[in-house]
Amino acid sequence: MGTLINLETPRKLVPLAKQASHVASEVFRPISRKYDRAEHEYPKELDMFAAMMDGKDAGVGNAGAGAAGVRRKDATDEDRNRNGSNMATVLGVIELCYGDVGLMLTLPRQGLGNSAIASVADDRQLARFVDKWAAMAITEPEAGSDSAAIRTTAVLDGDEYVLNGEKIYVTSGSRADLIVVWASLDPSKGRAAIKSFVVPRDNPGMILERLEHKLGIRASDTANFRLENCRVPRENLLGSPEIDTEKSFAGAMQTFDNTRPLVAGMAVGLARACLEETRTRLEEAGVTVDYTRPANVQHAAAARMLVLEADYEAALLLTLQAAWMADNSKPNSLQASMAKAKAGRSCVDIALGCVELCGSVGYGEDSLLEKWARDAKILDIFEGTQQIQLLVVARQLLGKSSADLR
Amino acid sequence: MSLVDRGLQLALRSSTRLASSDVLDRLGMRQSVERGLFRATKGTTRAAAVAGRTFAAATKLTSPARQPRAQDKGLFDLTPNDEQAMLIEAIADFAATAVRKAATEADAQSETPDELLAQAAELGLGMLGIPEELGGVMAERSAVTTVLVAEALAHGDMGIALAALAPGAVATTIGLWGDADQQAQYLPPFAGETPPAAALALLEPRPIFDPLRPGTKARRDGSDWVLSGAKSLVPRAAAGELFVVSADVPGTGPALFVIESGIEGLYTAPEPAMGLRAASTGRLILEDVRVPAGAILADGDPLVFAECVQRSRLGWCALAVGTGQAVLDYLIPYVNERSAFGEPISNRQAVAFAVADIGIELEGMRLTTWRAASRADQGKSFDRETALARTLCTHKAMKIGADGVQLLGGHGYVKEHPVERWYRDMRAAGLMEGALLV
Numbered sequence: 001m002g003t004l005i006n007l008e009t010p011r012k013l014v015p016l017a018k019q020a021s022h023v024a025s026e027v028f029r030p031i032s033r034k035y036d037r038a039e040h041e042y043p044k045e046l047d048m049f050a051a052m053m054d055g056k057d058a059g060v061g062n063a064g065a066g067a068a069g070v071r072r073k074d075a076t077d078e079d080r081n082r083n084g085s086n087m088a089t090v091l092g093v094i095e096l097c098y099g100d101v102g103l104m105l106t107l108p109r110q111g112l113g114n115s116a117i118a119s120v121a122d123d124r125q126l127a128r129f130v131d132k133w134a135a136m137a138i139t140e141p142e143a144g145s146d147s148a149a150i151r152t153t154a155v156l157d158g159d160e161y162v163l164n165g166e167k168i169y170v171t172s173g174s175r176a177d178l179i180v181v182w183a184s185l186d187p188s189k190g191r192a193a194i195k196s197f198v199v200p201r202d203n204p205g206m207i208l209e210r211l212e213h214k215l216g217i218r219a220s221d222t223a224n225f226r227l228e229n230c231r232v233p234r235e236n237l238l239g240s241p242e243i244d245t246e247k248s249f250a251g252a253m254q255t256f257d258n259t260r261p262l263v264a265g266m267a268v269g270l271a272r273a274c275l276e277e278t279r280t281r282l283e284e285a286g287v288t289v290d291y292t293r294p295a296n297v298q299h300a301a302a303a304r305m306l307v308l309e310a311d312y313e314a315a316l317l318l319t320l321q322a323a324w325m326a327d328n329s330k331p332n333s334l335q336a337s338m339a340k341a342k343a344g345r346s347c348v349d350i351a352l353g354c355v356e357l358c359g360s361v362g363y364g365e366d367s368l369l370e371k372w373a374r375d376a377k378i379l380d381i382f383e384g385t386q387q388i389q390l391l392v393v394a395r396q397l398l399g400k401s402s403a404d405l406r
Numbered sequence: 407m408s409l410v411d412r413g414l415q416l417a418l419r420s421s422t423r424l425a426s427s428d429v430l431d432r433l434g435m436r437q438s439v440e441r442g443l444f445r446a447t448k449g450t451t452r453a454a455a456v457a458g459r460t461f462a463a464a465t466k467l468t469s470p471a472r473q474p475r476a477q478d479k480g481l482f483d484l485t486p487n488d489e490q491a492m493l494i495e496a497i498a499d500f501a502a503t504a505v506r507k508a509a510t511e512a513d514a515q516s517e518t519p520d521e522l523l524a525q526a527a528e529l530g531l532g533m534l535g536i537p538e539e540l541g542g543v544m545a546e547r548s549a550v551t552t553v554l555v556a557e558a559l560a561h562g563d564m565g566i567a568l569a570a571l572a573p574g575a576v577a578t579t580i581g582l583w584g585d586a587d588q589q590a591q592y593l594p595p596f597a598g599e600t601p602p603a604a605a606l607a608l609l610e611p612r613p614i615f616d617p618l619r620p621g622t623k624a625r626r627d628g629s630d631w632v633l634s635g636a637k638s639l640v641p642r643a644a645a646g647e648l649f650v651v652s653a654d655v656p657g658t659g660p661a662l663f664v665i666e667s668g669i670e671g672l673y674t675a676p677e678p679a680m681g682l683r684a685a686s687t688g689r690l691i692l693e694d695v696r697v698p699a700g701a702i703l704a705d706g707d708p709l710v711f712a713e714c715v716q717r718s719r720l721g722w723c724a725l726a727v728g729t730g731q732a733v734l735d736y737l738i739p740y741v742n743e744r745s746a747f748g749e750p751i752s753n754r755q756a757v758a759f760a761v762a763d764i765g766i767e768l769e770g771m772r773l774t775t776w777r778a779a780s781r782a783d784q785g786k787s788f789d790r791e792t793a794l795a796r797t798l799c800t801h802k803a804m805k806i807g808a809d810g811v812q813l814l815g816g817h818g819y820v821k822e823h824p825v826e827r828w829y830r831d832m833r834a835a836g837l838m839e840g841a842l843l844v
Contacts, residue, residue: 010480083481293618295797309797313791318770324483338765338766394759405753405755
């Protein structure tokens with residue numbers, strides 16, 4: 001007794017979700033198309049919004065991808081069911097990405113680097129980097145999914161680390177104050193030697209090479225950096241400087257258990273936007289979905305909508321499950337990757353399916369469906385591709401190591 | 407009222423008082439006390455439990471008894487409560503031992519052994535929807551609990567689960583929507599040791615069947631109703647003592663009618679199918695079956711009927727989830743142990759990713775089903791959530807069944823392994839209507 005299985009939005013978080021939903025419709029949607037066209041132009045409208053959010057210590061300001069971080073503390077009372085910061089953040093992300101994924105990604109001070117800092121920084125570091133906007137730099141030209149294969153190095157020289165290498169696909173790289181850079185203390189020691197370093201974007205030796213031109217999420221800048229004898233204080237290393245076998249890299253990978261549900265949430269929000277738009281368009285065309293009758297006695301477009309919406313619902317609930325487990329200190333690597341895999345592939349299916357159902361209305365630039373279908377694809381790629389998620393899920397289910405199942 | 411009925415009534419009255427007592431729960435004695443009670447009433451119920459038993463009111467009610475709903479706390483929560491956890495544990499144990507062992511033979515014989523059904527009844531499977539006043543044991547009405555039970559049981563075998571849960575569907579239907587007289591007449595025997603074989607019959611034998619538009623018709627004749635039509639894939643139809651049947655009432659739409667077996671014009675015929683064979687599915691044929699005015703449930707309210715259809719679909723989702731879990735649990739050791747080209751086949755992504763996909767979609771099926779059921783428990787609308795759970799289960803259950811066979815290769819195609827049965831059973835999840843109710 002005492003508990004009740006319930007998969008609705010937690011009552012206390014409904015106001016937060018509503019607030020985020022307002023931002024989506026009042027702030028994001030009106031400028032969605034503008035910044036899709038004006039790639040690399042900074043969406044200055046977000047500054048006002050961010051300033052507004054800085055005045056609050058909770059609420060939607062907490063809803064960006066990186067905000068709350070993923071510290072798993074104060075879960076002392078094991079019997080108590082918690083709906084905490086992971087749930088709140090994922091709900092905010094869903095609503096904001098219902099507005100626009102690209103704009104959400106470029107919300108000031110909500111970068112994935114902020115998440116990394118919030119998750120592993122010590123108290124002194126937290127104090128130093130508070131109120132900064134932090135991007136994340138992991139990927140290199142020769143190391144994508146295989147992040148343990150990165151070649152960027154960090155060498156201790158006196159009280160400073162000297163970083164050398166190349167980083168690509170840094171989201172918000174040209175706009176953030178800080179870049180959290182993954183580099184190896186000793187490439188011969190494999191993943192255990194990989195550490196993250198906080199590098200100010202304007203640090204000498206941190207050279208912004210170019211911005212990418214992309215299929216979608218154009219409102220969000222994607223930067224490439226070259227690190228050339230880039231020196232940072234040794235205090236900028238996040239976590240322990242020890243090269244501690246598997247443990248430290250596992251720690252870095254653990255961040256994914258909390259960030260993957262957020263990216264899944266992005267996909268869920270985008271998918272909902274597509275479904276709602278398509279539902280409206282279909283209703284205008286005289287097709288409504290009847291939830292009480294079998295799909296096979298309905299219009300083919302309605303039957304298709306049922307299939308797409310069912311995938312959406314599964315993705316949503318898998319995402320909430322993963323966030324809920326994080327809030328309750330339950331190990332959730334499996335569920336986080338399940339959520340990311342399902343949401344990533346479903347949002348692509350849904351977005352492309354909705355474009356198809358709406359015909360030229362979906363494909364043309366008069367509606368946002370075509371943009372969402374372009375935006376969607378990145379969600380099945382970043383923060384772990386579909387294939388990486390399947391590897392994680394399969395290894396967990398089958399009890400396999402990464403050596404057995406490669 | 408016969409002596410036998412009176413004896414039953416007395417036994418049930420005392421059991422009701424015991425069943426309402428919190429003391430049992432606090433002492434963790436509920437199950438053992440119930441077993442003892444069942445044993446004590448054995449003589450009386452067995453005498454009543456011959457074919458063609460008469461359903462006479464054993465208890466008088468002034469108003470219908472309804473199980474109360476639990477109050478939600480407004481928090482997202484996936485943890486079953488203590489009562490649910492205990493129940494699932496007992497059923498999972500039963501499913502893993504008795505049910506799974508009997509499954510191959512029950513499939514081959516197209517019949518679930520009586521003793522297995524009796525064991526299932528002893529676990530209280532048919533009583534989940536019976537108010538305590540009428541001998542039920544569950545303090546609260548919970549579709550989620552029924553979903554969890556169905557899931558756990560189907561992990562043993564889908565066909566046997568269907569056979570075991572079918573009477574409970576009828577009891578829950580009458581528990582939810584029966585009036586005082588219908589409840590008093592029909593529910594107490596379901597709380598007894600030998601609950602009647604009973605089935606909720608909605609499905610009809612034709613393509614693109616829509617349960618909201620039954621071909622079975624009910625017409626008024628004086629104060630009586632006269633029903634004609636046919637119902638398809640009715641679990642244990644031949645053994646059935648009580649049926650709840652859907653029929654279209656001209657002017658108001660589909661409605662539910664309670665029909666006792668042995669009535670004139672009611673026939674059954676075997677209707678074996680691709681799967682669910684342990685449930686001895688049969689056709690139910692109604693030829694001018696005349697029932698009294700009181701046989702109609704909920705005054706023929708079409709909204710009640712629509713809810714019944716949705717609640718039964720959730721039952722099928724739950725069976726699909728349980729069976730899907732059985733497939734996954736069987737596959738994992740198989741692909742880890744089966745070796746080809748010098749290493750376990752699970753070292754290959756083609757195999758491992760198929761297993762991962764089963765795990766992902768299965769979890770989605772489970773959560774969508776839970777959400778719909780929990781909304782039903784909270785008195786919220788659940789049409790949308792049910793439709794989505796059913797859509798997902800329809801497509802993914804079939805794929806899981808097919809992939810299960812595929813991953814075992816030739817071994818999957820032969821009866822030495824259960825996956826060929828699951829392939830056949832899983833096909834049912836998306837086309838069945840009725841028969842179960844959560």
